[in-house]
Amino acid sequence: MNLAIFWILLGVALCVMELMIPTAFLESALGVSAVIVGLLALALPMGFNWQVALWMVLSLMMFLGLRRFAPRRQPPALMDATEARTITAIPPGSSGRVMYEGNSWPACCSDREMAIATDQTVIVIGRQGNTLIVMPESAIM
Template sequence: MTTFWVPLIWLLVAGVLLALELAQPTFDGLMFAAIGALIVSVITALGPLPVLLQVSLFIAITVIGTLWLMRWSAQRNPAPERQRQRDDLAEVLGTIAPGGEGRVRWHGQSWAAASLDLDRSIPEGERVLVVGRDGTQLQVMAQTTVSRKTAD
């Protein structure tokens, strides 16, 4: 095969992969394969490369790009349980007596709260877990109590 056709073949592969990626409603990662084929097409147009090196370069670009995208996506979109746990935390605005009522800051607003922890008071500034809601009053527990109960 003459070296004239090699870049055109890689360009065709890039076009097919790009068309497949754009035809689907979800992102399947074919974009990095298309980018890899395009890069190999440009490199082979500049000078001849052994076929094994061309394929290796294509695979390396595809794998590295896909792994980077997976890592970036995981950092951008935290696991649902971690996000839920962060959403369920509130800050105590004034000391809450055991089983008593007080106020907490939850999602940037002050809420009335009732402590479900009957053993100890919850000091001001401590983070509490919102475990329920009764109308406009939150039901909260100290995080240490929750972790102690799950350990038992």
């Protein structure tokens, strides 16, 4: 009887935690599985080891079933050919900094032999990791 109450309280706590801190249904799957194990423990006599095993199996099945409802996360993508403004000069073959969409980014020129002065408009043509690949607007237009 005490273990059944433990499982039900654990399940309720995990479901409340899912409401407070969303974890893509992980806590809710664990919580609902704990409540089911608690109700089964009231009806059927089984040891704690069997209850834990049942809880793990139910949690896994429930999580896999609910996973399709979780939003898919994708890394943010850069827009094609958008403008930025240089904050520092970009020497040939080296990197500098540009202001892009309100944030400062490291940037290098796609032409390794071209320098870009400070406070120039540049076009973002790609990205390598966190470094933007830019070209001066005057070189494109």
